[in-house]
Amino acid sequence: xxxxxxxxxxxxxxxxxxxxxxxxxxxxxxxxxxxxxxxxxxxxxxxxxxxxxxxxxxxxxxxxxxxxxxxxxxxxxxxxxxxxxxxxxxxxxxxxxxxxxxxxxxxxxxxxx
Amino acid sequence: xxxxxxxxxxxxxxxxxxxxxxxxxxxxxxxxxxxxxxxxxxxxxxxxxxxxxxxxxxxxxxxxxxxxxxxxxxxxxxxxxxxxxxxxxxxxxxxxxxxxxxxxxxxxxxxxx
Numbered sequence: 001x002x003x004x005x006x007x008x009x010x011x012x013x014x015x016x017x018x019x020x021x022x023x024x025x026x027x028x029x030x031x032x033x034x035x036x037x038x039x040x041x042x043x044x045x046x047x048x049x050x051x052x053x054x055x056x057x058x059x060x061x062x063x064x065x066x067x068x069x070x071x072x073x074x075x076x077x078x079x080x081x082x083x084x085x086x087x088x089x090x091x092x093x094x095x096x097x098x099x100x101x102x103x104x105x106x107x108x109x110x111x112x113x
Numbered sequence: 114x115x116x117x118x119x120x121x122x123x124x125x126x127x128x129x130x131x132x133x134x135x136x137x138x139x140x141x142x143x144x145x146x147x148x149x150x151x152x153x154x155x156x157x158x159x160x161x162x163x164x165x166x167x168x169x170x171x172x173x174x175x176x177x178x179x180x181x182x183x184x185x186x187x188x189x190x191x192x193x194x195x196x197x198x199x200x201x202x203x204x205x206x207x208x209x210x211x212x213x214x215x216x217x218x219x220x221x222x223x224x225x226x
Contacts, residue, residue, distance in 0.1 A: 033215060035217075045217075048212055086156070088215075105153065
């Protein structure tokens with residue numbers, strides 16, 4: 001069974017700080033997703049990656065396939081970044097399909113002004 | 114495009130009552146799934162469908178039924194609600210060429226008394 005572990009579970013930081021959220025998984029994957037969920041809100045896909053690094057605005061996602069590890073970085077953090085960040089992976093054995101998607105429990109991020 | 118829509122947004126049921134949560138997507142996505150989100154746990158898949166006429170069980174299917182008569186709609190039926198089904202429910206879709214980003218509906222907050 002694929003396990004997805006995120007760390008930290010909770011993170012409080014000051015506005016402007018550089019934020020790192022980590023995700024580790026236990027089996028080979030075809031894709032990894034980073035999702036964002038604002039309090040009381042829906043879930044939005046931030047990144048989908050299977051190798052290397054992706055950047056969108058102040059957000060950067062990296063993945064190391066050999067180490068089975070991914071990180072989500074937020075530069076120049078802002079209170080509007082406060083949300084739950086969720087890592088999800090699709091194992092290789094599922095054929096890469098969405099039917100095998102496994103989710104981490106999420107990292108609850110609070111950015112204080 | 115409306116993306117993925119869900120109705121209702123909130124609902125309160127009494128134990129033993131039945132109801133249907135509605136999910137619809139207008140992106141011609143093949144894959145649709147239902148997840149529940151509970152405090153301290155990652156998203157858990159209830160049922161999913163890879164195409165019209167095809168459905169399958171996810172991780173926590175007991176007490177729920179689904180049907181997929183067309184590409185757009187994927188209703189989730191609770192035949193006899195139990196307090197353990199109090200949760201936030203999300204419908205999600207993605208395209209036919211994996212890997213692709215996941216699109217989530219806004220969620221339905223269901224309370225069973």
